[in-house]
Amino acid sequence: MRVLSLLAVSSLLFLTSCFVQEEIVDDIAMVTVMGFDKGEGDQVLASINVPFYQSNTEVINKYYQTEAVFTKDATDFGTGESDIPMVIAQNKVLIFSKELAKDNLMKYLDSYQRDPSISTGLFVTIAKDRSAPLLENSASTNQDVGVLLSKLLKNNTERNFLPQTNLHTFLFDYYQPGKDPFLPIISIEKEKYRIDGISFLKDAVYKGEIKYDYDTMVFRQMKESFSHGSYTFHVKDDVYASIQNLSSKKHVEVLNASSKKPTIKIKLKMDGFLREYTGSKINKSTINEISKRMEESFEGKSKELLEKFEQWDVDPLGLGNEIRKNKRGWKQDEWEPIYDKINVEVDIQVTIKETGVVS
Known part of the structure; x- marks a missing residue:
């Protein structure tokens, strides 16, 4: 048995030596962020950023632009402008123009989902307009732009409104029956990157978007349980309140799943603290009033969001999937005609x- 084990290990080592090409970090250009726009004819215009670390604190970003039919070919062509090979294994962010997103993103993501060297934690985003302007001035910063953007996205999923998002979650939602994917929108203003909103897609095609504000907070509450994030709303007259989310939990109940008009109840429980309040008094009665007003405001915004999703014919909350889990013989083609009737x-x-600051 031991001899067989040794033979097996030897075979694996032999195969590894055949198929894995060793790369020395100093001899390759590690691409950390790429942007894609519409090119000439059927080609895509690729904007490629490669960071070169000069010291522990200084980074020189080199910017390349190439055109190709396939996104991976663009990297190969970029190597034609570089004195060392370009490698995408450490790619952290992909940015697609809104024009390409209105076409079909899976045409451009197909090679990434099949590449074992690509991390499923890769962030996929949509540019507010075109992707090239987001990277054209990368040479003016001394930070790795790919790392900078990935930290921006990670921070906002961990500490703010942005729902969990990466290549893995996008593909999961894309292939999941009765569910549609979403992607964050990023922009740049005065050389500062920001999350501009959330886009919603049907069959990987852009259909609509919401701004990165309290609508996003409401969307995330309806989509997943999470902590952090705040919600500001009108209480009465000129009085406003801001509630910091300590934790929120989501529960979905499906009634009459087999009927032509099922009911889905999304029940949310949120614990928070009163972060700011422009009123003068805070007592038990005030706290009850603030809680009631927030519930009314939140439920009003959730209704507006659901109407937008219905208008765009997208299901980012996975309502169809919730019915599928409660109905035998569920079929996608039967679900879509009744989506607007549920x-x-x-x-x-x-x-x-608890309470916080009183203005």
């Missing part, structure tokens, strides 16, 4: 644990 009820219970 009754969706959103109910949130807000508990304010």
